[in-house]
Amino acid sequence: MLDQITKVHDESRQGEAFAPAAIEPNTYSKKFYIESYGCAMNFNDSEIVASILNEEGFGSTRNMEEADLILVNTCSIREKAEQTVRNRLNEFKGAKKRNPGLLVGILGCMAERLKSKLLEEEKLVDMVVGPDAYRSLPALIAEAEGGQKAVNVLLSREETYGDISPVRLDNNGVTSFVSIMRGCNNMCTFCVVPFTRGRERSRDAHSVVREARELFENGYREVTLLGQNVDSYYWTNEAGDETVTFAMLLERVAQIDPLLRVRFSTSHPKDITDEVLHTMAKYENICNYIHLPLQSGSTRVLQLMNRTYTREWYMKKVDRIREILPDCGISTDIITGFCTETEEEHRETMEVMEYARYDLAYMYFYSERPGTLAARRYQDDIPEEVKKRRLAEIVELHRRHSLEGMQREVGRTYKVLVEGTSKRSAEELFGRNDQNKVIVFPKENYQKGDYVMVKVDSCTSGTLRGTAVSE
Structure with a gap:
């Protein structure tokens, strides 16, 4: 559908790929590494997948080299997004050579659209799992471990994963x-x-x-x-x-x-x-x-x-x-x-x-x-x-x-929910106001998760800068 995206910069990371925070060591017998691309729905789906894998004895890791299972949660909305994923899957070939027991799976929208090509023609993955098939991951992993190509891309009219409590993979906490x-x-x-x-x-x-x-x-x-x-x-x-x-x-x-x-x-x-x-x-x-x-x-x-x-x-x-x-x-x-x-x-x-x-x-x-x-x-x-x-x-x-x-x-005062430290300075915090505009201000004694009244002093086209004031 779409081939290029442009947006004004802000302090958020929505749309980027990410690997989850590491689970406490020695808790799980196997480890998985996951990257997510595309929309917020994909990021949320990765948290559902993490919950299902935790139940099967897999803990997440940030270190791809120690993973037993690598998963890529994909987006099919833009051609550029698909090419990024293809390039990443080719990079994982090297990891499989170093670790012959490593399994690589592709999840999400691209999995549904390109299942046979990814499995048979390009031989980039061991598993292909569609957005409605995450509950079948344990069985698919078992199939792949046995040397079979594991696929489930069936769509459902009922699946909502409403009973699964997602494992929060971000470090934000806010x-x-x-x-x-x-x-x-x-x-x-x-x-x-x-x-x-x-x-x-x-x-x-x-x-x-x-x-x-x-x-x-x-x-x-x-x-x-x-x-x-x-x-x-x-x-x-x-x-x-x-x-x-x-x-x-x-x-x-x-x-x-x-x-x-x-x-x-x-x-x-x-x-x-x-x-x-x-x-x-x-x-x-x-x-x-x-x-x-x-x-x-x-x-x-x-x-x-x-x-x-x-x-x-x-x-x-x-x-x-x-x-x-x-x-x-x-x-x-x-x-x-x-x-x-x-x-x-x-x-x-x-x-x-x-x-x-x-x-x-x-x-x-x-x-x-x-x-x-x-x-x-x-x-x-x-x-x-x-x-x-x-x-x-x-x-x-x-x-x-x-x-x-x-x-x-500029000159207005807003209630800001602090989301974390600014990317540009450890002495500044950032958050968003009611209208979703990013505001950066001096850290002082405020913490992540606080609500702070901030008066806007200056701006760029994508970010407001201000100073905390008493209510």
Whole structure:
């Protein structure tokens, strides 16, 4: 689908690959090493996998050389992401030569899409495990240990992993993700997700609240509720006498404790309701921040993408958000150079950007992803140099909007949840405000997990700088 991503720098590491923190030594008989690529859902899935492996006697390690099992949790959204994973799998060949008993497995969306190629043609992996098949990992490991190629990429209409308590692999200890649903029913023509993650299903609301409460009790101070389209969350119990919508779930999580911040991602413009917006306005600990993907500012291109809304409808949704939540931060996704896009339609996208003035934007140029509806229906007919030029224009416009938005914050005071030490200085801390903007300030005596009132003194296009003040 997408081949390039650009975003304004901040202090977070979302989207990077990572290896988990090491488990206490001598606790487990075998060790696994895992890397995750792509979206937050993949990172959350890796934590589910870690929990399943722990039950089978595997502990995590940061040192690939001491691992008995290497897993790569993959993303199929961008061609570049797939190539990164391929390069990494080729590097693991050397590790297998040094340790003949080492198993290498690939998880997630790329596993679903390229199973036979990775196993048989390129012989890069011993196991291929799709997003709905993580419970079968113990059996697949046993098969691979016996010399067989182990595969399970079956999709499920029921699997939500709601009963599994994820092992938190990050070192943050302040913020974490909670998956509330899996799959997607929106057949956007550019997107491979419905084919790699299956149909949409919502997780038991009680298990979501329980997981969020346990995180809070363990010292976490922020949860992000995750789904491909959280606004379509809809759970009914087996008896049929309890139904929970996303707005209701959001309220239940917010009611755990006022000190627990709540975020969510991602929203589809067609599904976010006034009920959700009013719930956000009602609770101070639900952050005023919405990721609202635009994709294109042209109604014709939106129709080709099967986004089910028009340019004018989207702009009215932005108006409604700002009417109910005047200080709400809004971010977006934009694809440029989609099939048959004209220069006028490119300008229409920039016009919507001028209207919405996004706080953060993930901007890509289109590249065809095999298996998608667009690959079957349309010709990828925009020359790459045109795509890159249009992307550069979009990026430049967003950078201007981002800088202007940051400059408007100078002089204001915000409550900041401290997430850790700044990457640039051990004497500074960083956190985010309600609108998801990163703020860096002198450390003084504050600690990770504290809420601190910070007055903004200066800014760059991606980061605010300030000083802690008394409330």
